[in-house]
Amino acid sequence: MTGYLKKTDQEVARLIAAEAKRQQETINLIASENIASLAVREALGSALTNKYSEGYAGKRYYAGNAVIDEIEELAKARARKLFGLGKNWSVNVQPLSGSPANMAVYFALLKPGDKFLAMSLSSGGHLTHGDPASFSGKLFSPIHYGVGKDGRIDYEEVRRLAVREKPKLVLAGFTAYPRTIDFKKFGEIAREVGAYFMVDMAHIAGLVAAGVHPSPFPYADVVTTTTHKSLRGPRGAIIFSRIDRMLKSGESGEKEMTIARAINRAVFPGLQGGPHDNQTAAIAVCLKEAMKPAFKTYGKQIVENAAALAAALQKHGFHIVSGGTDNHLLLVDLTDKNISGLEAQTRLEEAGIITSRTMIPYDPRPPFDPSGIRLGTPAVTTRGMKEKEMVQIAHLIHEALTGKGNSAIRKRVNLLCSRFPAEN
Numbered sequence: 001m002t003g004y005l006k007k008t009d010q011e012v013a014r015l016i017a018a019e020a021k022r023q024q025e026t027i028n029l030i031a032s033e034n035i036a037s038l039a040v041r042e043a044l045g046s047a048l049t050n051k052y053s054e055g056y057a058g059k060r061y062y063a064g065n066a067v068i069d070e071i072e073e074l075a076k077a078r079a080r081k082l083f084g085l086g087k088n089w090s091v092n093v094q095p096l097s098g099s100p101a102n103m104a105v106y107f108a109l110l111k112p113g114d115k116f117l118a119m120s121l122s123s124g125g126h127l128t129h130g131d132p133a134s135f136s137g138k139l140f141s142p143i144h145y146g147v148g149k150d151g152r153i154d155y156e157e158v159r160r161l162a163v164r165e166k167p168k169l170v171l172a173g174f175t176a177y178p179r180t181i182d183f184k185k186f187g188e189i190a191r192e193v194g195a196y197f198m199v200d201m202a203h204i205a206g207l208v209a210a211g212v213h214p215s216p217f218p219y220a221d222v223v224t225t226t227t228h229k230s231l232r233g234p235r236g237a238i239i240f241s242r243i244d245r246m247l248k249s250g251e252s253g254e255k256e257m258t259i260a261r262a263i264n265r266a267v268f269p270g271l272q273g274g275p276h277d278n279q280t281a282a283i284a285v286c287l288k289e290a291m292k293p294a295f296k297t298y299g300k301q302i303v304e305n306a307a308a309l310a311a312a313l314q315k316h317g318f319h320i321v322s323g324g325t326d327n328h329l330l331l332v333d334l335t336d337k338n339i340s341g342l343e344a345q346t347r348l349e350e351a352g353i354i355t356s357r358t359m360i361p362y363d364p365r366p367p368f369d370p371s372g373i374r375l376g377t378p379a380v381t382t383r384g385m386k387e388k389e390m391v392q393i394a395h396l397i398h399e400a401l402t403g404k405g406n407s408a409i410r411k412r413v414n415l416l417c418s419r420f421p422a423e424n
């Protein structure tokens with residue numbers, strides 16, 4: 001099923017080919033990106049995109065959903081198996097992406113104006129964790145914790161804030177935090193103040209699946225994740241919620257509703273119409289891939305590559321926030337390099353190295369042009385790169401940021417990339 005676009009729409013065909021070429025010829029260090037398998041992409045481009053299936057399996061609004069029901073149930077069963085979950089967890093694979101997944105959880109568990117405790121965007125949280133620019137900061141009352149000067153979460157400070165502010169929900173799980181998250185401690189803090197404990201494992205889901213980051217499931221009431229980051233699936237999201245936890249009383253018209261039921265109702269009909277069934281099938285495919293032993297090796301290599309990249313950059317004199325990394329990403333502090341995060345991002349892009357600028361803890365510069373860059377290893381690891389290539393990449397980054405002549409570096413980047421196919 002290929003070649004059709006070239007015949008009917010050369011403009012779009014050309015643009016898609018150009019983007020595929022860009023992906024092949026550049027080193028992708030965006031920590032939230034990955035390269036989905038061709039099997040995942042085949043499911044995404046399938047006949048499933050034609051179907052409307054509002055509702056849930058066995059309770060659809062339109063006819064003709066027998067196969068879709070099987071696909072959705074298969075995706076849910078695989079998600080449960082991958083993360084080792086029992087019958088006390090409900091799984092929802094319909095959220096269109098990570099942000100709407102988080103929105104559904106808030107709408108189910110909070111009322112407008114309710115307090116929740118989460119990490120600030122500037123310290124590594126996500127927009128949907130209560131940033132003023134996001135619905136989450138406009139509709140609710142977020143209380144934010146940050147990181148200490150050492151770039152790490154101060155759990156005593158989180159506890160102090162929770163005790164003082166009595167939030168209804170405590171949220172852990174970040175976008176730019178390079179260290180292992182102590183879910184047990186967060187869970188204890190949430191229990192102590194009677195709050196729901198929500199984990200947003202969007203960035204680290206693949207690491208949790210591979211067993212190289214501790215699982216949040218023993219402690220959380222709700223876990224959200226995207227499927228397109230370290231998990232290596234299609235763009236999409238999953239919400240896991242406990243069916244043995246009840247909504248706090250007075251929360252809804254009906255009493256005695258489980259949080260799982262409230263969350264599933266918030267997804268549909270609360271926020272969304274028809275699910276993207278092609279995406280659901282592609283999620284099922286990625287979950288099967290993630291259950292293979294090779295995925296454990298992959299997850300381990302992601303972490304080893306990030307550590308190798310951090311160490312090699314340190315050797316070149318770069319300051320790494322918190323002194324290194326435990327996971328798939330690292331934050332390079334450029335304050336002593338006489339270059340801003342935006343300039344660095346631009347210069348690296350000219351050299352064929354794709355990164356994202358980031359705030360560093362206590363950043364003296366504004367968010368649009370902050371002092372750091374964030375680097376992640378899921379995509380390069382998918383291409384088969386290992387520690388040796390990380391040392392090479394660190395060297396290329398050093399040259400691109402300190403020297404001139406990025407076109408010469410670009411040639412070396414292209415050469416390195418040519419040995420590691422992006423599509424597989």
Ligand SMILES: *Cc1c(COP(=O)(O)O)cnc(C)c1O
Pocket residue numbers: 032097098099100102125126128173174175200201202203226236
């Ligand atoms: C990426 C991310 C999201 C949002 O996902 P989208 O699919 O971009 O909406 C939410 N939370 C965290 C922690 C993320 O890293």
